[in-house]
Amino acid sequence: MNRTLYDLAGADPALRFSPFCWRTRMALAHKDLPVETIPWRFTEKERIAFSGQGLVPVLVDGERVLHDSWAIAEYLEETYPHCPSLFGGPEAQAVTRFVNAWTDAVLHPWVGRLVVRDILDVIRPEDRGYFRESREKRFGVTLEAFVAERETVLPEFRRALQPVRLVLRAQPFLAGEAPAYADYIVFGAFMWARGASAFRLLESDDPVHAWRERMLDLFDGLARRSPGHEV
Numbered sequence: 001m002n003r004t005l006y007d008l009a010g011a012d013p014a015l016r017f018s019p020f021c022w023r024t025r026m027a028l029a030h031k032d033l034p035v036e037t038i039p040w041r042f043t044e045k046e047r048i049a050f051s052g053q054g055l056v057p058v059l060v061d062g063e064r065v066l067h068d069s070w071a072i073a074e075y076l077e078e079t080y081p082h083c084p085s086l087f088g089g090p091e092a093q094a095v096t097r098f099v100n101a102w103t104d105a106v107l108h109p110w111v112g113r114l115v116v117r118d119i120l121d122v123i124r125p126e127d128r129g130y131f132r133e134s135r136e137k138r139f140g141v142t143l144e145a146f147v148a149e150r151e152t153v154l155p156e157f158r159r160a161l162q163p164v165r166l167v168l169r170a171q172p173f174l175a176g177e178a179p180a181y182a183d184y185i186v187f188g189a190f191m192w193a194r195g196a197s198a199f200r201l202l203e204s205d206d207p208v209h210a211w212r213e214r215m216l217d218l219f220d221g222l223a224r225r226s227p228g229h230e231v
Helices: 019-030 045-051 069-079 090-121 125-139 150-160 162-170 181-196 207-221
Strands: 003-008 036-040 058-061 064-067
Touching (some): 003 019, 019 069, 019 181, 019 207, 045 064, 058 069, 069 090, 090 150, 162 207
Parallel strands (some): 003 036
Antiparallel strands (some): 058 064
């Protein structure tokens, strides 16, 4: 079966920095499902118009077209039950939905406040006007103003990671002894930062940093091979 994933890319087509696309890429690797990733940029809405919306990831699996990372994960789990489970059962899937919501509502706004301006430096010149205008409309300030106090608020961001840190002090992955979709959700936020910015989010002795290193090495270094900043 032909399987393709439209995946947000920078000016360098090998640079992939969407946290949501990374959730899907890691999920496909976890399921050991081959996929061709197609670089997509912010202003290429027409290329994914067939999906009925304008955001990535978009997964084409045979005749099925899916979007939204959570919907894709549920589809993969249901459609490929013979492959390793992304969740570990219905109860774990329900808890993972909370991790998904926490990451979207808490972690992503924090990471955005620290690195979003730097995205301008890694995308194509023709995409920069759209990115600046759309994000500044959302935030109500310039991108530069939005990240101006990032050094000051960095300790607060690190404190916000304490629930993750406490779990990782007790076990190697958020899902337990082996990674699962809960890990891929949170990891996507760090791949967003890694791809876009040299700003250092984590101290080297932080258990979250050690976990991120383990995640980078999964699936023969799938994430580590992606261009990005080693910070």
